[in-house]
Amino acid sequence: MGLFNKKNKSADSNTNKSAALKVSVSNEGAEYTFIVEGRLDTNTSPELEAKINEVIGDAKKLILDLQNLEYISSAGLRVLLGATQVMEDKGEMVVRNVTETVKEIFDLTGFNNVFKIE
Numbered sequence: 001m002g003l004f005n006k007k008n009k010s011a012d013s014n015t016n017k018s019a020a021l022k023v024s025v026s027n028e029g030a031e032y033t034f035i036v037e038g039r040l041d042t043n044t045s046p047e048l049e050a051k052i053n054e055v056i057g058d059a060k061k062l063i064l065d066l067q068n069l070e071y072i073s074s075a076g077l078r079v080l081l082g083a084t085q086v087m088e089d090k091g092e093m094v095v096r097n098v099t100e101t102v103k104e105i106f107d108l109t110g111f112n113n114v115f116k117i118e
Contacts, residue, residue, distance in 0.1 A: 040076030060091035067097035
């Protein structure tokens with residue numbers, strides 16, 4: 001019983017560590033680049049959405065660099081889809097450096113046909 005509790009405790013601490021999201025934003029004029037790292041899920045997607053909303057009024061191009069994104073849930077996909085829809089009328093949105101794990105999720109959900117992926 002003690003060993004079982006020890007494993008759960010370890011699993012919980014790993015989950016909390018990987019649940020973090022880091023978003024770095026830079027821009028050149030009206031071109032904004034978001035470097036997204038960690039997990040984009042129900043708990044963390046509001047952070048990315050807020051950062052996108054801060055700049056989307058001025059943006060002509062959004063670039064989302066997902067090189068260090070470990071996981072994306074439906075909540076994360078919703079944020080990306082919303083940004084894509086807004087940018088259709090005012091410029092473009094590009095998704096770059098998609099990891100194999102995230103690419104599989106895009107493929108399974110059909111989002112590989114929605115986003116411009118480089």
